[in-house]
Amino acid sequence: MDCELPDVSPENSIKFYGITGPHGFLSNFYPCDLLIDGIRYHSVEQYYQSMKFTKMPFVRRRILSCVTPKDVFALAKAFSQKIDHDWVTRKEQVMIKGLDAKFSNKDLAKRLLETGN
Secondary structure, eight states: OOOOOOOOOGGGOOOOOSSOSTTGGGSTTSOOOEEETTEEESSHHHHHHHGGGTTOHHHHHHHHHOSSHHHHHHHHHHTGGGSOTTHHHHHHHHHHHHHHHHTTSHHHHHHHHHTOO
């Protein structure tokens, strides 16, 4: 079966920088409650960054205690030398799982579909 791929040309791309504006909800920093594997996250960014440190529970706990995605990002960057050795092989699946959880929210899913992309 042939699948029609979406037009991903630059002129058809949605650009967003930060969480404000009409497409800010697409940002991984956008605040949204997620429940993944029994753990609550405040954004996809928090989930994604915490999953870099599955073998370092104290770093994950610190990431989970962060209030803003900006703080999450800064903390993960500070520990960048300690990222799990298998992160490169897992990161795409982690992102997909985080986005699936985010867009299981009916309002966010509706807004995503309304982009037409």
